[in-house]
Every structure is written in structure tokens, then in C-alpha cells.
Amino acid sequence: MxxxxxxxxxxxxxxxxxxxxxxxxxxxxxxxxxxxxxxxxxxxxxxxxxxxxxxxxxxxxxxxxxxxxxxxxxxxxxxxxxxxxxxxxxxxxxxxxxxxxxxxxxxxxxxxxxxxxxxxxxxxxxxxxxxxxxxxxxxxxxxxxxxxxxxxxxxxxxxxxxxxxxxxxxxxxxxxxxxxxxxxxxxxxxKMRSDPIVKPLVPALSADFLRFFDHERGSAFSDNPEWAKCYCHFYQVPREIDWASLSAQDNRVAMQSRIEVGAMQGFLAYCDDEVVGWLNAQARHLLPHCFGRLRIAPTPLPCEPFEAAVIVCFIISPPWRRRGVARALLAGALPLLASRGLKLVDAFPFKSRASELPADHYHGPLSLFLSEGFSILREEESMTVVRKLLT
Ligand SMILES: CC(C)(COP(=O)(O)OP(=O)(O)OC[C@H]1O[C@@H](n2cnc3c(N)ncnc32)[C@H](O)[C@@H]1OP(=O)(O)O)[C@@H](O)C(=O)NCCC(=O)NCCS
The missing domain is CATH 3.40.630.30 (Gcn5-related N-acetyltransferase (GNAT))
Incomplete structure (x- = not known):
């Protein structure tokens, strides 16, 4: 623990x-x-x-x-x-x-x-x-x-x-x-009844992923209904497409299809068989529009793009926040990304200062990344870019 x-x-x-x-x-x-x-x-x-x-x-x-x-x-x-x-x-x-x-x-x-x-x-x-x-x-x-x-x-x-x-x-x-x-x-x-178990998102877990996000029953955005339509599809969508034009059902269908063909990866945290958290961390070529959506220049790479990962989203179900689930997700994901041959991972914590709004923290807190061995790569106006070398 x-x-x-x-x-x-x-x-x-x-x-x-x-x-x-x-x-x-x-x-x-x-x-x-x-x-x-x-x-x-x-x-x-x-x-x-x-x-x-x-x-x-x-x-x-x-x-x-x-x-x-x-x-x-x-x-x-x-x-x-x-x-x-x-x-x-x-x-x-x-x-x-x-x-x-x-x-x-x-x-x-x-x-x-x-x-x-x-x-x-x-x-x-x-x-x-x-x-x-x-x-x-x-x-x-x-x-x-x-x-x-x-x-x-x-x-x-x-x-x-x-x-x-x-x-x-x-x-x-x-x-x-x-x-x-x-x-x-x-x-x-x-304390939690049991430590969270981190599992990579694979097609067999597609239903768990969708249930976590489903507006009616899922817990992911229960305190942030405006975002409940997202299904973590945002960073897959080119900026030329108006995000507001996509409905919850559009995003759900798109994500279900992506998961089923392996074009969407990430990590789910389970506690007592229930999904309590999600980390969108995957190879950069699977998220080609993420820098456009982040509205920052792509980070420079000392390796091929498919050898670099990005972390663009954490979502922890509200009752499970402040209980170490985000840390467990990050700590669990890093060796799994390394085992897939990824050489580095970039993340983009917001400069959210004292804000307690979930929307200001969904990239993950800077302190968490620093304590898990990330270093600051550069400062942007609204976020800090951090990197960890995996090999
Ligand atoms: C009822 C409820 C509020 C009890 O809360 P809890 O945190 O589980 O209960 P506690 O751990 O504080 O237990 C206090 C005592 O009641 C006993 N108790 C609690 N639930 C019990 C149960 N289902 N069966 C038998 N004893 C029970 C405990 O053993 C404990 O006894 P002890 O002090 O001798 O050890 C909770 O189970 C709950 O939210 N249930 C759903 C809603 C509900 O039924 N509310 C009541 C209707 S208004």
C-alpha cells in the first residue's frame, strides 16, 4: 500500500x-x-x-x-x-x-x-x-x-x-x-477495503469502461454533468470538428468501436470489482490530435512518435477521490507502458493552484507526477509539461 x-x-x-x-x-x-x-x-x-x-x-x-x-x-x-x-x-x-x-x-x-x-x-x-x-x-x-x-x-x-x-x-x-x-x-x-487493481483497457473490458462513463448510471462524472457526454473521446477528435456537435451517444459509439479494434488504450482502476478510476495514457500515434486539443506545440522527441506516450486524462469517481487511486493508476501504468516498448511519457498538469474544481485537475496534479519521477520539460501558460523517461 x-x-x-x-x-x-x-x-x-x-x-x-x-x-x-x-x-x-x-x-x-x-x-x-x-x-x-x-x-x-x-x-x-x-x-x-x-x-x-x-x-x-x-x-x-x-x-x-x-x-x-x-x-x-x-x-x-x-x-x-x-x-x-x-x-x-x-x-x-x-x-x-x-x-x-x-x-x-x-x-x-x-x-x-x-x-x-x-x-x-x-x-x-x-x-x-x-x-x-x-x-x-x-x-x-x-x-x-x-x-x-x-x-x-x-x-x-x-x-x-x-x-x-x-x-x-x-x-x-x-x-x-x-x-x-x-x-x-x-x-x-x-482506508480502502482493498488496494486498487490497475488493468490495461482491452476489448474485453469495453463494457466496464462504458459503464463507468454512462451518463445515467456511471459514476465518472456524477459531480460534473456538463462533461458526462465525453467518454474520454475529446482528445481523439480533430479540432476541425466542433466538439459541441458530438452527442454523448456519438462519443459512446466512437469509443466502443475504437476499444474493440484496439485503437483506444488506457488503464482502469478497480476496487472490489468496481471501476473507480480511469487514466487515458497511450502511445502518441493513437492520440494524433492531442496537441491540437491541448493548444500547445507538440513536445520534441528523442525517439519515434510511436515510442512516446502521453497522459491526457485522469478521472476518479467522486467517492473514491483522495484515496490514492490516481497514484495507483499512474504507478501501475508506467511499467506497463514501458513493457510495451514506450521510451518516455509526457503529461500536462494544469496550473490549477488552489482550485478544487474537478475540471482543473483532470490532467492529474503536478505534485503526483513529480513524486512519481517526472521532470518539468517546459512551462505553458495554463499547464506545466512534464516528462518521464521509461528506459
Ligand atoms: C444502516 C447504516 C446507516 C449503518 O451504518 P454502518 O456504518 O454500516 O453501521 P456501523 O458500522 O456504524 O454499525 C453500528 C452498529 O450497528 C450494527 N449494524 C450495522 N448494520 C448492521 C446490519 N446490517 N446488521 C446487523 N448489525 C448491524 C453494527 O454491527 C454495529 O454494532 P456494534 O457497535 O455492536 O459493533 C448503513 O448500513 C446504511 O447506510 N445502510 C443503507 C441505508 C439504510 O438502511 N439506512 C437506514 C434506514 S433509515
Missing amino acids: DRDQSRPLGPLTLRLLTGKPAEMAALQCVLEAAPAYYQAVTGAPPRGALAQSMFTALAPDKTYDDKFVWGLYAGDAMIGCTDVIRGYPTRTKAVIGLLLLAEPWQGRGLGRALTALVEQAIAAWADIATVRVGVATSNAGALVFWRKLGYVETGEVKRAGSELISDVIVLEKPSGSDPVFFHGSLSPEL
């Missing part, structure tokens, strides 16, 4: 969400990353505008002044969420609608931590004496979870209806009493 993977993520915090597009996209991603929950409670996989529904769901006679949606963040990554309505069903009660962690984060004490943070927030509301939660009987594990955290059945049961496939049992706990214990030392649990 490399340095980054063993490093704890940033602090665990609860942030009140305000409905900004980036937050909504991250929330949607977290909800979609809990398919077993949706299967258990609705009988179907997660689908539709789940984040929007969580944000807008309101109890009868309540206003949005009493509705709170929080994201649980590990550092900058949203990994869980919860929504609460204050003063429902009576003035002195608050009801937790859903409390959920993305599946890769379940079963490590983080549900307990999230509940502790939510209970602290509710305890600050002087008019609330009781916290309430409803649990579908088909979600048996959740019932165990709430009981462990001190919630007790009230005897109320809401019968199964059109959206729920089973009855819902109501549990309550006095607010501020017996707070869930959480002392915040979570770093050991925040």
Missing part, C-alpha cells in the same frame, strides 16, 4: 446541503452507491432523481424551514447523507427520514459516527425532545443498527403502500439522552 492509501482522509464532518448543483450531484452519487438499500426497501435498484426527491420530500403541513439535508464528508468527499424534519409529527419531535452511507463505507462504524453528528445537531434544537426514525421491516439490518444505537420501538407500524414493499416500524429515542459515542478517531477505518 502506498503512502496515499494509508493516509487517513480528512476529518469527518456533517455539512448542511443547500441544493447547489455540485452538492446534488454528489448526493445522487452517494444514494446510487447504496443499491442494496433500494432493493430491500423498494424492490428495485436505485433509479431516478434520488437526490432531488430527498431534498424536496416534506411531511404534511411542514415547510422547507424545517427540512434539513446533511452530507457526511470524509475530507472533501461526500460518503453519506441524512435528512431530518424538525417538529414532526408533533412540535417536540424530529424525524430522521433516511440515514445512509455509500456501500463501500458501510460496516466500519461510520453509521454510528453519522448518527452521533446528526443527534448533536438535533440536540441543539431546544424545542425537540424526541428523535424518531421509521425502518422498513424488509431492511432488517437497519433495525438492528437503530436498536444498537438506543432507539426503541414505539409500537407504531405504518403499513406497506405503493412505494414501500414492507411495513415500516417506528422507533424513538429521547433527544440528547444517551448520545451515541463517537470520539472521532476514524482514520484506520477510512
Whole structure:
């Protein structure tokens, strides 16, 4: 395990969400990353505008002044969420609608931590004496979870209806009493369950690649919907063709065909059998339009163009960011490129300074390249050109 993977993520915090597009996209991603929950409670996989529904769901006679949606963040990554309505069903009660962690984060004490943070927030509301939660009987594990955290059945049961496939049992706990214990030392649990496995993109993995990028279900651009049509086709397209004229379906078909005939290479990172990252790194002759698209002069070569590689894109699925996946991709790709006879690799990190926008980092960070043995070749206005010799 490399340095980054063993490093704890940033602090665990609860942030009140305000409905900004980036937050909504991250929330949607977290909800979609809990398919077993949706299967258990609705009988179907997660689908539709789940984040929007969580944000807008309101109890009868309540206003949005009493509705709170929080994201649980590990550092900058949203990994869980919860929504609460204050003063429902009576003035002195608050009801937790859903409390959920993305599946890769379940079963490590983080549900307990999230509940502790939510209970602290509710305890600050002087008019609330009781916290309430409803649990579908088909979600048996959740019932165990709430009981462990001190919630007790009230005897109320809401019968199964059109959206729920089973009855819902109501549990309550006095607010501020017996707070869930959480002392915040979570770093050991925040490591990845397993190291990412890096695989070269080959025709047999075409479906994995496409699924990662698919707008509806893939996670690649869940926080950056404007780019969701890309399928990493951008650098294959000559500048004479108007990129805006190509639809998601055009790009998907083009990439599927390229992968199938070996005219598109790169590397996929898998964690627990799921694609969590993509690195577009391939021989320069496979990306003849990349310098045109980068809008810089081609770098000088001491070898044949087919012996030089370029790195033009990293994409890490939002819940997996800051967990060493990019480093694993780069470190895994370099020896594989060398084994194909490539003699050097160039990369083009943006001068993104303190920006946290994904769009400012998709070429990979300069610090990552330097720590993996790249040297600065030249400075451009918006990017630094770096190179590593592989032989
Ligand atoms: C329910 C959920 C929030 C629990 O979070 P978690 O991080 O997995 O739970 P924790 O690791 O903090 O577990 C806390 C305790 O509950 C127990 N627990 C949690 N999930 C359990 C399960 N499915 N079955 C049995 N026990 C469970 C744990 O063993 C632990 O007990 P311990 O303290 O005695 O060791 C999480 O699994 C989730 O997001 N599920 C999908 C959404 C959902 O069902 N939400 C509840 C409906 S509102």
C-alpha cells in the first residue's frame, strides 16, 4: 500500500446541503452507491432523481424551514447523507427520514459516527425532545443498527403502500439522552477495503469502461454533468470538428468501436470489482490530435512518435477521490507502458493552484507526477509539461 492509501482522509464532518448543483450531484452519487438499500426497501435498484426527491420530500403541513439535508464528508468527499424534519409529527419531535452511507463505507462504524453528528445537531434544537426514525421491516439490518444505537420501538407500524414493499416500524429515542459515542478517531477505518487493481483497457473490458462513463448510471462524472457526454473521446477528435456537435451517444459509439479494434488504450482502476478510476495514457500515434486539443506545440522527441506516450486524462469517481487511486493508476501504468516498448511519457498538469474544481485537475496534479519521477520539460501558460523517461 502506498503512502496515499494509508493516509487517513480528512476529518469527518456533517455539512448542511443547500441544493447547489455540485452538492446534488454528489448526493445522487452517494444514494446510487447504496443499491442494496433500494432493493430491500423498494424492490428495485436505485433509479431516478434520488437526490432531488430527498431534498424536496416534506411531511404534511411542514415547510422547507424545517427540512434539513446533511452530507457526511470524509475530507472533501461526500460518503453519506441524512435528512431530518424538525417538529414532526408533533412540535417536540424530529424525524430522521433516511440515514445512509455509500456501500463501500458501510460496516466500519461510520453509521454510528453519522448518527452521533446528526443527534448533536438535533440536540441543539431546544424545542425537540424526541428523535424518531421509521425502518422498513424488509431492511432488517437497519433495525438492528437503530436498536444498537438506543432507539426503541414505539409500537407504531405504518403499513406497506405503493412505494414501500414492507411495513415500516417506528422507533424513538429521547433527544440528547444517551448520545451515541463517537470520539472521532476514524482514520484506520477510512482506508480502502482493498488496494486498487490497475488493468490495461482491452476489448474485453469495453463494457466496464462504458459503464463507468454512462451518463445515467456511471459514476465518472456524477459531480460534473456538463462533461458526462465525453467518454474520454475529446482528445481523439480533430479540432476541425466542433466538439459541441458530438452527442454523448456519438462519443459512446466512437469509443466502443475504437476499444474493440484496439485503437483506444488506457488503464482502469478497480476496487472490489468496481471501476473507480480511469487514466487515458497511450502511445502518441493513437492520440494524433492531442496537441491540437491541448493548444500547445507538440513536445520534441528523442525517439519515434510511436515510442512516446502521453497522459491526457485522469478521472476518479467522486467517492473514491483522495484515496490514492490516481497514484495507483499512474504507478501501475508506467511499467506497463514501458513493457510495451514506450521510451518516455509526457503529461500536462494544469496550473490549477488552489482550485478544487474537478475540471482543473483532470490532467492529474503536478505534485503526483513529480513524486512519481517526472521532470518539468517546459512551462505553458495554463499547464506545466512534464516528462518521464521509461528506459
Ligand atoms: C444502516 C447504516 C446507516 C449503518 O451504518 P454502518 O456504518 O454500516 O453501521 P456501523 O458500522 O456504524 O454499525 C453500528 C452498529 O450497528 C450494527 N449494524 C450495522 N448494520 C448492521 C446490519 N446490517 N446488521 C446487523 N448489525 C448491524 C453494527 O454491527 C454495529 O454494532 P456494534 O457497535 O455492536 O459493533 C448503513 O448500513 C446504511 O447506510 N445502510 C443503507 C441505508 C439504510 O438502511 N439506512 C437506514 C434506514 S433509515
